[in-house]
Amino acid sequence: MTPGTADRPLMPCEDFEELAGVTPKHIRLEYVNGRVRTKDPLSVEDFEELERRAPETVRLEYINGKLEVKAMPDGNHTSIFMWLLQCLMQRPDLNLVPESGVKAEAHRKGRARTDGTLAAVDRFKGDGEWSDPDGSLMAVEITSRDRDTNQRDRIDKPIGYAEAEIPVCLLVDRDNHTLTVFSEPKDGRYQQISPYPWGATVELPAPVNITLDTEKLKDYAD
Template identity: 65%
Template structure:
């Protein structure tokens, strides 16, 4: 990753100003924009306050609630979107009964106090029918994240998300890591940690454990190396 992408800010000042304009009145004075990051004054938001803020956010701002902090998730670029379509096609080919649902909001972390916005959630077709913006993780077979070139990727996707998804007992966490050109598979959640972690370089078969039980052909991913 080049220095300029590693230092890319969470959001633009224009997006921050629009977020403040749309935010519930009681939260507006608590939001700050420092060093390219969204900050909250006077202590963290509780999960109910976060949900109000996330519901009011403009389409260009994707908010998550991880470890009690409001996080801004990067907007996907073209390669990110192509990788997501690749995963959808692979899943349909091997498991026609499953779907990869994009931009899925899930209740993650211990006691479901986190609110993660996954790049994808793999579940049986029809699973999310009737759900609201934030779904319980029961029935989600895998959470999917595709790394973005912003400075919070390492902490968010490689540190915080594995813990949050394991605590929520999601059987598999699939990380498509564009910095190391590898598919990383986390499985067997127990006591808030995934017990198994396997890494597959792009171009090699990536074996997905139960309850997915199929192998990804990752050759195409080499076309999307940055």
């Protein structure tokens, strides 16, 4: 890991000030150690209102009933996404939709922004900012270089996708140089969790049914 990246704030102070300036009056935000939190419990409806008002440089999520900030991607993060996009061209009937807003968690009360959602072509046509998970075949997460990535990307979001019954979750872990395939959601958890080192050949299970040669990922080890 690049020195200091794990300690960088999820949101610069300037972005927080801009967000605070458009926040509805009944939502009280606080900025502590580079993190944004609400002083009071936040409903999903209030979150959606806040997210609609947020500046373009701020990407918000609603995970476990709490406001979260999704880190902006760096160059290697974007390169990994583009590599995966090319791999998934094996299935021309499917699209990998970047930055997809998904209604996740139990009863679809969470609002997660995936790095990519794999679904049939035009599955999200006509949807608003947050789509129902029906028809989503796979959620993709690429870890970010921030202090919250362990809890958010490795734990909370796979649980949320399992609760939403998305068949497969693919985690590209830049710290551990692994690719983890979560599959067979049942009772709010993925029953199969299979990690692979970068460089391995990875079979994505049904309904994705795609083989990934992950040797290229070694180029993005940093």
